Amino acid sequence: GERKGQAERMLGLMDVFLKNDPISLQKDILHHVEYTVARSRFSFDDFEAYQALAHSVRDRLIERWHDTLIHFKKEDPKRVYFLSLEFLMGRSLSNIVINLGIRDQFADALSQLGFDFEVLAEQEGDACLGNGGLARLSACQMDSLATLDYPAVGYGLRYQYGLFRQVIVDGFQHEQPDYWLNFGNPWEIERVHITYPVKFYGTVTDEFLNGEKCKVWVPGEMVEAVAYDNPIPGYGTRNTINLRLWAAKPSDQHDMESFNTGDYVDAVVNRQRAESISSILYPDDRSYQGKELRLKQQYFFVSASVQDIFRRFKDTHKKFDEFPEKVALQLNDTHPSLAIVEVMRVLLDEEHLSWHRAWDIICKIFSFTTHTVSPEGLEKIPVDLLGNLLPRHLQIIYDINFNFVEELKKMIGLDYDRLTRMSIVEEGAVKDFYDLWPHKFQYKTNGVTQRRWIVVSNPSLCALISKWLGTEAWIRDIDLLIGLRDYATNAELHQEWKMVKKVNKIRLAEYIEVMSGLKVSLDAMFDVQTKRIHEYKRQLLNILGIIHRYDCIKNMDKNDRKKVVPRVCIIGGKAAPGYEIAKKIIKLCHVVAERINNDNDIGDLLKLVFIPDYNVSVAEMVIPGADLSQHLSTAGHEASGTGSMKFLMNGCLLLATADGSTIEMVEEIGQDNMFLFGAKAHEVVALRKKGPTLKVPLQFSRVVRMIRDGHFGFEDYFKSLCDKIEGTSDYFLLGADFMSYLEAQAAADKAFVDEERWTKMSILSAAGSGRFSSDRTIQEYAENTWDIQPCRCPF
């Protein structure tokens, strides 16, 4: 009305967009120093300068985010809603300024103020709202969704405590809560008015509405979800999409309870407990123990997200038949799978659709990605727990199952055995489902974003690639990377390529020295295995190999030693706090490192370093500096693995089993350019069947014996670890694969001394990594699964 007219008139006074010339940027930064960070203009430290810088960037981010949201609203395209309980974003600053295309301007502006952009960027703490691969994948996919202009919205939880920080005390892992919000988070926008009530417990009653019987859920507890929006900018586009994270807050609007109790303080304390629902990220990356709090988190997240999706739909649409034309819901793993039941519940109980219509919608809108091939990875929820916390949902699940089994009977007849296996209330066997509906199962190659993993974290390599390809277009169009193959033997490129690797190795070596005091030789091969610690990922195989190598060197004469290829072995990764065996592996790594690194006999021939607290920032520094990376999962256990993709993009050679994505890497870069080893998936099955008759090599028994005999101390502590890999209990086949592993290692050594060959392999690795960009994955999802179109925001 009139007010709006007046406001618009006044807006004539403002620049339409913030300016990015050095003076404007400097003014902005200093303004934020004084008025946002509230520091004196004449004294602020690096952290405060970072905060001011971040707020200046945030201002520019907000402009685009706004425009994108408005554009989506106007165009009203079909959207994909990406639901994930975990997002491992790491740091944001560099990524954002690069995607916005204003990194250099900011760096210049800062240097005139006497600050170094890189130094300030280091001030930022990681946002670790996830455990590992699955969570980082969500982050990469958000980047691709934004860059490819897809109308997407991410939903997640804003944990107050991110993934624990790993600290090493006497070689043992300890866990520290990661209160990442302590120093503020400039990348989020608190949306105090976007809140939804989330219900728990209570009972279900029958009521009559307009003569129709319907179910009404009378909750016993209510918590409020408030939205925190995290703008995700695309690269080379104005599009900046939204990642909405929910936090629990004290319910004030929909207040059911005002107290009338003598002990008011107690009552409030109790209520606070309910509100801490979203505060802690579960630190297990593969299995959950059916804890009530975990289930509460999942439903809290799902309920708020679904309410938000319905609200948006209903703002502009009336008929639910249009729902599948406007909404696709992507579930990242099983964690958000309650969303299916929740949407069903809302359609039935609140929108009063018939079962048939509701189920039809469900079947059209949902898709879900599994990240695991092992049954333990599937979350199981005890029926009692579910029935107590979400009584109406349990009813609906039973109803879905009933209808489903009826349907099945029509399709497959009364094969009770098969019916039981497929009843979805009990654990289903995937294969049975696949046999019936093969089109519902699609394999998609995962990918990572080259923006984060080359452009942000390896700027020298980025510049080099652009120089040789003659364009920066590969940053949005990864297929161009293949063009590097043309120069795979070019001596000039070789020279520059080696320089880049050296620069990155220096950075990594400095980090190692600062962190542990250990000086490592830059001539050595930097051999890295970083990922969550798991038996199936076989860090133990790596350590046993290192002990073997150490043992060999010790037994060599002087001349032979001269031929040894020097190695710096780097291991890093967190163990789930309750995962005893994984924690023992970490301790073993430390005792072995202690022995080797202090053995004057060995010198630079072998070093072993454990890098603590492996997270995105550490990965960004370690990956570019690695010569070789190891991916040792027993074949058949890694659904994909994305760490390997990052190494590949950065021209690291891979030493790996044929498992998960490495199988596809062979297709892309050829097995000559990798060091493959170990039993294939089908062989693993056979080997396990052999069981007790399986022979293990002497070398293997020897290194295990060294541990058992207390060569590295702590023999009692390591006994259970040794028992796990000897005899029939060697489930992950360390013994069976050991010789093959050593051979692959020897091949790597041989290749490394031939510099030209190694560099060529390195170039071909990067050149062949295009298939592993999340841009490609997302495009496939968009076209084949979600059926959505790009919606590009005009400049």
Place this chain on the structure above:
Amino acid sequence: GERKGQAERMLGLMDVFLKNDPISLQKDILHHVEYTVARSRFSFDDFEAYQALAHSVRDRLIERWHDTLIHFKKEDPKRVYFLSLEFLMGRSLSNIVINLGIRDQFADALSQLGFDFEVLAEQEGDACLGNGGLARLSACQMDSLATLDYPAVGYGLRYQYGLFRQVIVDGFQHEQPDYWLNFGNPWEIERVHITYPVKFYGTVTDEFLNGEKCKVWVPGEMVEAVAYDNPIPGYGTRNTINLRLWAAKPSDQHDMESFNTGDYVDAVVNRQRAESISSILYPDDRSYQGKELRLKQQYFFVSASVQDIFRRFKDTHKKFDEFPEKVALQLNDTHPSLAIVEVMRVLLDEEHLSWHRAWDIICKIFSFTTHTVSPEGLEKIPVDLLGNLLPRHLQIIYDINFNFVEELKKMIGLDYDRLTRMSIVEEGAVKDFYDLWPHKFQYKTNGVTQRRWIVVSNPSLCALISKWLGTEAWIRDIDLLIGLRDYATNAELHQEWKMVKKVNKIRLAEYIEVMSGLKVSLDAMFDVQTKRIHEYKRQLLNILGIIHRYDCIKNMDKNDRKKVVPRVCIIGGKAAPGYEIAKKIIKLCHVVAERINNDNDIGDLLKLVFIPDYNVSVAEMVIPGADLSQHLSTAGHEASGTGSMKFLMNGCLLLATADGSTIEMVEEIGQDNMFLFGAKAHEVVALRKKGPTLKVPLQFSRVVRMIRDGHFGFEDYFKSLCDKIEGTSDYFLLGADFMSYLEAQAAADKAFVDEERWTKMSILSAAGSGRFSSDRTIQEYAENTWDIQPCRCPF
């Protein structure tokens, strides 16, 4: 260094101070809409406009706050540290812009944008970090400290939940948690780097340091305190002082515990509990039950504040003999009294001073104000609790007492009875202490700030006063108010004075109508009693009087009724959640109101309104609209009372007992201008001695009987209430004072119908209120107690 040089050069680019012309203000507001509130420039609602406005004001506040802190740092004057567990700030926006002198500029700028300043100001929620009088007093005193340029720092707790919100359900009080931070708080500055560890539990061990035995406290738990700074601007000065509130946050720096436990989630949840220490304000304004959480809050607050004070002192000083020259510590009531022991502990155990030197310092730096004259008001802490939570402090208390008793023996000999009474570990009798050290006891008249209670909340009256005094100087120099006496009979002033009251009555009447649907007559006398509900404050006497009045009217004939002075009786106030009798009084008020307001017989002759959730904002609206205000505490029970001062300043007539500050009001405005009643303090003692032989008037028995007989329903519920005021149990002497009360009410009626007399009394009330400005109180404290000087920041 170089960097600083560069930064300063760049600062040449910035305006030194933000500009306050309309265009600049509008640009600022719109900038904050888009970039801070993160709303679209083209759509923002009143609340978002308020947020943007508040941030623009905050920017200007920060400039002065900075300059003041720097000035204090440079000058290094003796500072007073004002420690209070409660600050009842209410809203801040209007107060701040008025003190900064930029209210009109902002109002103009907003109106050009199509917004109304007053409407936006209403969007702000109250900061209710306190219970009642004591807490509001702290707020008034901070305003005076800033205005009078004193180098003061306030310390308090940043409760996440302020004082509960009172909601009335069926006439009963219910309590709702007040999560005042839900929508952000632009008036605070989070100082993430100003944190201190606070220790609890554990043990005390003896250690040797440089050959000296000393005590070391090994804590069992540690919580981190983080500072939130709230700038408090003075009026008519650049000085803007700091109120630092502490919040508990997860400890990361001084991390004692990293977990190494399977159940990490559980461990974190437990730790979170410890961190919720500062989250809830105890809702009792007079007594505490020795709860551990309360004691933890107190020590948390005291420890962080003391560490901050020592840090500041040690930044620039080496010798502790200078401590009393730089530091005065004011304790607001007993709540922060652990500060004495804590300073002693730090001096002894950490700074290694001798007992004698340390105690000498203690005696010089501390002063403390009590706000109560009743023993229940003094907090008592069970020895076990203290010894467990703060083992070292208990030792020190015993040592202090030992030394004190030794000293005493020298002074008064071995009078065991007297010694026991005075042993400070047990409850002491104040009188004994007074007899020995009369100079340590000073009576100070409390005061309230005219900035908040006239200038902010009654702008019409403010303008009128300035007009007639010919100056605004009274806003800083309250003594000028007396000048109004010269016009006490001036007809023109009378006219304008009545207009102002009418405007304020209209506002109040509208509020009542919106809130309760009740239409009240503007011709009626608005008769107000608002304050915490307490037996000693005798809201019950008021209600009984109203029942009596109702009963009388009912029994009158038509003609007599014409002579009745119409009344709107307004009662408001919160009851402590565990205070049953107070809650019954609230319910009684509602049932009586229900009866009277719906009695067509009565019409406008009598209305009774309970205003729920009495807080500062409600007070700011109610007080200017009141014709008469009631202060009925049984003589001898109210140490001061500050509500009455606010009414007085606003030209309300007082109907009161001679208790607390009303005694001084008589001195200022004469008893002809007030309606005094009831037993005097010395008579109360005598009356209580009479006990069972005390006669109560028939009228009194009649109204109590009406309640007992169920005239208003709920007779069972009210039985215990009636029992409390009949027979020997009428401790607060409602019966004894009843006739006198009715007479005072009749006198008020009589005065009200004589408009000229009433208006003159009203003018003389305001004119005589100067003594009750907190400016005067603070000046007395500064000169006589703290020995500090103003330290004015240059423009």
